[in-house]
Amino acid sequence: MPHTAGRASAASVRAQGGRDRGGSLSGRLIIRGGRVVTPGGVRRTDIEVSGERVAGFDPRGSRDGEVIDARGCYVLPGGIDSHTHLLGDVASGTRSAAFGGTTTALCFTNPRPGESAPNALIRGRREVEGRAVIDVDLHAIIGEPGRISTADLEHLKRLGVRAIKLFLAFPEQGLMATDGCLYEVLHASVRHGFLVKVHCENGGVIAALVADHLARRRKGPAYFAYSRPPDVEDEAIGRTLAIAHLAHAPVYLTHMTTAGGIERVRAARANGQMAYSEVCIHHLLLDASLYRGRRASRFLVAPPLRSRENVEALWSAVADGTVDTIASDHSQMRYQPPLTNDFTGLPYGFAGIELRLPLLLSEGMRRGLSIRRIAQLSATRPAQVFGLYPRKGAILAGSDADLVVWDPRPRWEVKASALHDGIGASPYSGMTLQGSIRYVFLRGRLVVDDGELVGSSLSGRCLIPAA
Ligand SMILES: [Zn+2]
Structure with a gap:
């Protein structure tokens, strides 16, 4: 910088x-x-x-x-980025983080096909040691949700994992958890004391919308985003909150992007639920108008960028305390699907770990957020939510x-x-x-x-x- x-x-x-x-x-x-x-x-x-x-x-x-x-x-306090994908090139991602004032990254594992969640964690730990410029905690992705066992969850807990992640989308990558699996993992999380992070988009509906667009020969990059509209996210957030309520479990909603999702979190909390809300810096700084330009393919990310109306709803939620954490969802490498001749083969994801805190300070203060609130969003709340406070997250x-x-x-x-x-x-x-x-x-x-x-x-x- x-x-x-x-x-x-x-x-x-x-x-x-x-x-x-x-x-x-x-x-x-x-x-x-x-x-x-x-x-x-x-x-x-x-x-x-x-x-x-x-x-x-x-x-x-x-x-x-x-x-x-x-x-x-x-x-x-040194920034804590609650959502990053650094494995594969820990040195570059953590160096970038340091320049941007982030001193702790909460990083997801990257399980390979057939690799258990605990083994992916052990491999991730080995990769971090000796390569990281900043401190890194690892959160375990459940890569094959149909195969996760009680023994795996117990093993993860023994390894010291503070959070695990499930997806309600990406059936094409084998990542999509069923509602039953989500319930079981949430239920088990209470016993094991780890927090479940959930990617909330309805993967089945997205697949149907993708098929619709392709059938109408809508192949351009913007249709990546138009296949993942706000309703798809709102539905998955509402469903996740209901299932967490049934499981008597706290739940962490990753990269929320919609006014509707924010309303559902407020309602759940009013109902006594422990629901944590994460927003990513790109959903606060960029909007869906970028999909109308010639450079649309540069701005593909899941969930996609949203309308101004949604962006402003997120800023209100940032200001009033509904949002707990602001993350980057930094992808050191954009995800590259199998190549096709339409939008389904385009790479997506952003690098943002270096600019997360500088952007939040610049734009947040311009919008009248106090610097104390910015420290909460960028460091204190991530540390509190993920069990690192007060060692991390506050001066x-x-x-x-x-x-x-x-x-x-x-x-x-x-x-x-x-x-x-x-x-x-x-x-x-x-x-x-x-x-x-x-x-x-x-x-x-x-x-x-x-x-x-x-x-x-x-x-x-x-x-x-x-x-
Ligand atoms: Zn992510």
Whole structure:
């Protein structure tokens, strides 16, 4: 990400503080003079870091230790992205995350055909270790829902999994769970203490709509999106909430995109249900008008981009607390279906882990969200919902010193080639953002210094404990 401001002051901080480029863990670190975003509010105070943890706060100005100058900046808890697909290239995805102020990624496993969910998790953990720039927790995708067994669920729990995911769509990939399977997994989740994340789109109806469009020779990329209309999502959300109610289980709804879905969540909560709601940054920043242009194929994602009316309903839900988390659904590689000569063979999915927090800060503050609310959506709620709080997700004495120093002053334009995911394309290319990230700390270690990665920085950990 381009950084235009602060380079001189970063250099002078290094000169004064003598902090070495490797971000050594020895001694104390002081983040000086920033506006610190804590669960209790925004405080102007120094932060004292000792080793990997926040040691405390000193509003009068601490004297000892290496100093990072945060004057004029906000200090936020390191971002936690609740929905990512990084396996296959953990190094690129987590490096990209670090530049965007995300210090923990909740990443899905990628089970291969015939591979059990626990074995996919063990393979994922092996891939993360030694390759990650930030901390990574793994959530288990149930790749063959018809074959998931009680023994598999118990094994996942023993491995330390905090969440698992089921799909109500993608029958063509063998991912679509039946309603009975959804009920059984939700029911078991209460006993095992993990949270079930559900992709809510009605896969059977989507398949029928796809067949309709193709029968009418509607082959263009926009029909990918028109095959997945809001009703298809609303129905699946309503059904999931009803089944979770029957199973007496909490449930987490991934990447919600519709006003109708939001209304169903509000109604379920009013009825006493524990329903968590996730929205993705692309559904807040982009809309379905992009499908009318010549570049429609660049914007394919499931669920698709929605009308302005739905986008505004999502922002209202973000502001009023209905939405718990804002994620990227980062795909390090777009999903490529088997090739065809119509929209069903087009790749889809977005990379967004690097811009999630900068976009949310820029657009959220422009819309009047408080920076405290932005910290909740981007870090605190993901940590609370997925069992990482208060070690992660907030700047508190004793928490991991995962910190982002964000300067609200610079304006800059997104250039895909300047992002660090190695992809070279971005749905956000050409957008202008307000504010840029100056420093990122992972457990007290400086990992991004004014637009540069510090050292080799492969200091991320897998939060699934080794067996
Ligand atoms: Zn996803």
